[in-house]
Amino acid sequence: MNKPLPNSLRTGPDERGHFGIFGGRYVAETLMPLILEVERAYQDARRDPAFDAEFHRLLTHYVGRPSPLWFAERLTAHLGGAQVWFKRDELNHTGAHKINNCIGQILLARRMGKTRIIAETGAGQHGVATATVCALFGLPCTIYMGATDVARQSPNVFRMKLLGAEVKPVTSGSATLKDAMNEALRDWVANVADTYYLIGTVAGPHPYPAMVRDFQSVIGTEARAQLDAAVGRLPDVCVAAIGGGSNAIGLFHPFLDDASVRLVGVEAAGHGLDSGQHAASLSRGRPGVLHGNRTYLLQDEHGQILEAHSISAGLDYPGVGPEHSWLHELGRVEYVAVTDAEALEAFRLCTRTEGIIPALEPAHALAQVTKMAPAMDKDAIILMNLCGRGDKDIFTVAEALGVKL
Amino acid sequence: MSRIAARFAALRREGRAGLIPFVEACDPDRATTEALLAGLPGAGADLIEIGMPFTDPMADGPTVQRAGQRGLKGGATLGVTLDIVRGFRRNDDATPIVLMGYYNPILSYGVEPFCDDASAAGVDGLIVVDLPPEEAEELAVPAGRTRLDLIRLVAPTTHAERLKAVLQGASGFVYYVSITGITGTRTATEEHLREAIPRVRAATDLPVAVGFGVRTPEHAAAVARHADAAVVASALIDTMAANLDEAGRLKPGTIDTVLDQVRALAAGVRGARVGRAA
Numbered sequence: 001m002n003k004p005l006p007n008s009l010r011t012g013p014d015e016r017g018h019f020g021i022f023g024g025r026y027v028a029e030t031l032m033p034l035i036l037e038v039e040r041a042y043q044d045a046r047r048d049p050a051f052d053a054e055f056h057r058l059l060t061h062y063v064g065r066p067s068p069l070w071f072a073e074r075l076t077a078h079l080g081g082a083q084v085w086f087k088r089d090e091l092n093h094t095g096a097h098k099i100n101n102c103i104g105q106i107l108l109a110r111r112m113g114k115t116r117i118i119a120e121t122g123a124g125q126h127g128v129a130t131a132t133v134c135a136l137f138g139l140p141c142t143i144y145m146g147a148t149d150v151a152r153q154s155p156n157v158f159r160m161k162l163l164g165a166e167v168k169p170v171t172s173g174s175a176t177l178k179d180a181m182n183e184a185l186r187d188w189v190a191n192v193a194d195t196y197y198l199i200g201t202v203a204g205p206h207p208y209p210a211m212v213r214d215f216q217s218v219i220g221t222e223a224r225a226q227l228d229a230a231v232g233r234l235p236d237v238c239v240a241a242i243g244g245g246s247n248a249i250g251l252f253h254p255f256l257d258d259a260s261v262r263l264v265g266v267e268a269a270g271h272g273l274d275s276g277q278h279a280a281s282l283s284r285g286r287p288g289v290l291h292g293n294r295t296y297l298l299q300d301e302h303g304q305i306l307e308a309h310s311i312s313a314g315l316d317y318p319g320v321g322p323e324h325s326w327l328h329e330l331g332r333v334e335y336v337a338v339t340d341a342e343a344l345e346a347f348r349l350c351t352r353t354e355g356i357i358p359a360l361e362p363a364h365a366l367a368q369v370t371k372m373a374p375a376m377d378k379d380a381i382i383l384m385n386l387c388g389r390g391d392k393d394i395f396t397v398a399e400a401l402g403v404k405l
Numbered sequence: 406m407s408r409i410a411a412r413f414a415a416l417r418r419e420g421r422a423g424l425i426p427f428v429e430a431c432d433p434d435r436a437t438t439e440a441l442l443a444g445l446p447g448a449g450a451d452l453i454e455i456g457m458p459f460t461d462p463m464a465d466g467p468t469v470q471r472a473g474q475r476g477l478k479g480g481a482t483l484g485v486t487l488d489i490v491r492g493f494r495r496n497d498d499a500t501p502i503v504l505m506g507y508y509n510p511i512l513s514y515g516v517e518p519f520c521d522d523a524s525a526a527g528v529d530g531l532i533v534v535d536l537p538p539e540e541a542e543e544l545a546v547p548a549g550r551t552r553l554d555l556i557r558l559v560a561p562t563t564h565a566e567r568l569k570a571v572l573q574g575a576s577g578f579v580y581y582v583s584i585t586g587i588t589g590t591r592t593a594t595e596e597h598l599r600e601a602i603p604r605v606r607a608a609t610d611l612p613v614a615v616g617f618g619v620r621t622p623e624h625a626a627a628v629a630r631h632a633d634a635a636v637v638a639s640a641l642i643d644t645m646a647a648n649l650d651e652a653g654r655l656k657p658g659t660i661d662t663v664l665d666q667v668r669a670l671a672a673g674v675r676g677a678r679v680g681r682a683a
């Protein structure tokens with residue numbers, strides 16, 4: 001670690017939404033009053049035991065939490081080193097961790113009296129989760145999705161439509177997740193009175209990075225208790241994939257103050273970190289301002305945002321949540337990167353050894369696990385967030401493997 | 406006195422409001438921007454706004470988004486934009502120039518060097534759309550040091566309490582975003598302006614400019630009846646966009662068409678004749 005750490009890393013952000021120099025609220029004045037209102041409403045909800053009770057009731061009976069903690073024994077034997085444990089958020093309703101956050105935010109939207117929901121989506125997982133909670137709460141929703149992603153994640157587009165959502169393909173800019181987020185922000189500016197923007201990751205202006213983290217922290221809180229019940233101790237390493245960073249911070253946050261626990265975030269290296277085609281904003285980007293917060297970004301020398309690339313649509317974002325930028329500079333979390341090819345290899349390994357078809361996002365985390373585990377002691381424990389299932393990715397994988405479906 | 410203060414003082418003496426046309430840098434190329442700028446004061450521009458293209462302009466509608474993309478393709482960088490201003494200043498030392506854009510390119514350039522270079526090039530003010538007062542200090546300090554006005558934005562959603570905080574330490578003029586929406590979409594009604602502008606005036610002595618949705622000489626006249634200046638962007642950009650050839654170059658004669666449009670807008674503003682009298 002580079003610098004002495006503060007007493008606790010779990011108290012951030014400050015009241016203006018800053019994690020060190022990162023985060024904040026960089027939005028147009030039209031949105032500022034609304035964002036302050038979201039923050040007030042969220043602070044108020046946090047202090048309300050009824051809000052928490054309703055959140056947990058829905059997580060238990062609708063989402064299916066707690067998700068199991070699974071000792072991946074055959075995979076562990078195959079790797080021949082540390083024990084690999086999966087936090088199985090792919091078993092949640094809708095097939096990924098995204099729903100945890102959607103439940104929290106839909107409750108907030110209802111509390112604020114908002115009658116229309118908008119969201120951005122990349123892989124479509126957050127879009128499906130948002131469409132799902134909107135169906136559950138009887139609210140109309142519009143999902144912005146880059147036209148490129150609409151094409152490569154067609155099953156999820158159809159699911160969203162079945163659930164009653166309007167899916168708007170975004171053709172501006174590079175037509176991927178970042179442009180979907182721009183378009184959602186533009187919609188919000190034009191519909192401030194009745195609309196709630198349900199952001200899908202720990203990005204956006206304050207309070208979103210903190211709020212989404214709080215809702216996703218159920219992952220790490222459960223896993224910690226489950227591992228304690230199973231083996232009576234903390235993990236040695238936690239590993240999670242980083243798109244915007246919500247599943248990763250959800251796993252890491254409850255462990256931030258446990259110095260013995262190594263935390264490893266896995267970015268998408270796409271065709272390779274030096275190929276110019278990747279989504280590794282922490283490994284290869286530099287700090288800037290986009291989508292309402294200051295954070296590490298992929299950008300050119302003039303501060304223009306670059307297109308990201310990853311085989312995984314959910315990791316294909318040129319930014320990262322501001323708390324990760326802060327943890328990166330503090331050195332508390334290590335950020336590494338895994339290529340498309342490595343993720344595909346891990347995808348197949350998981351499928352064959354554990355009978356679990358993972359999403360391509362956690363396949364990145366698994367690829368990192370396969371690099372680390374063999375060199376570790378057999379009694380060491382790696383806790384990995386298996387944050388999504390791979391049904392949505394079978395077409396992408398088939399194409400990558402040269403198989404015609 | 407700054408160029409901005411001097412210009413608004415002159416407008417007050419004339420008893421009229423001003424016109425602020427907006428030009429996106431290097432849309433579709435540098436020569437076009439230079440020619441347009443050179444012609445604008447003669448066509449009736451009282452101040453000029455130059456857009457600094459950004460890949461992710463979250464407050465802009467399709468018209469300005471596409472202008473930004475053309476600008477980036479046409480070679481716009483902050484350095485080039487400042488160079489264009491420097492060129493303009495060789496022949497015009499009076500018309501205020503305000504740069505409008507997003508924060509990331511400025512951060513990338515370096516906030517301090519950017520203010521130094523912009524000020525030296527002859528820029529008078531900055532509008533940074535995604536930099537609300539809460540985050541503005543980092544830019545406000547060097548802007549103040551280099552005598553650049555950091556123009557504050559006020560929106561219909563800015564309620565009374567917040568208005569005071571937003572205008573605290575504001576300089577140059579106040580930019581009233583007249584609609585809740587992105588550029589080039591809706592137009593505010595005169596009724597809205599009649600109600601909203603006095604609310605802004607009550608909180609500041611600075612001149613108030615109105616932008617977003619001002620497209621025609623009639624709109625501009627309506628703005629001029631209530632505010633101190635009208636900003637016109639999308640309507641001018643639409644004219645440019647409608648006159649591009651297959652290769653994306655501006656068709657001959659288009660600059661004159663745009664300048665004629667500016668003349669008509671200026672006539673609208675001048676005809677309104679109800680700026681705040683001195």
Ligand SMILES: Cc1ncc(COP(=O)(O)O)c(C=O)c1O
Nearest residue numbers: 125243244245246247314361388
């Ligand atoms: C299964 C899965 N994992 C990870 C991500 C990346 O997002 P985050 O980094 O916020 O967890 C996504 C995004 O769509 C996803 O669907």
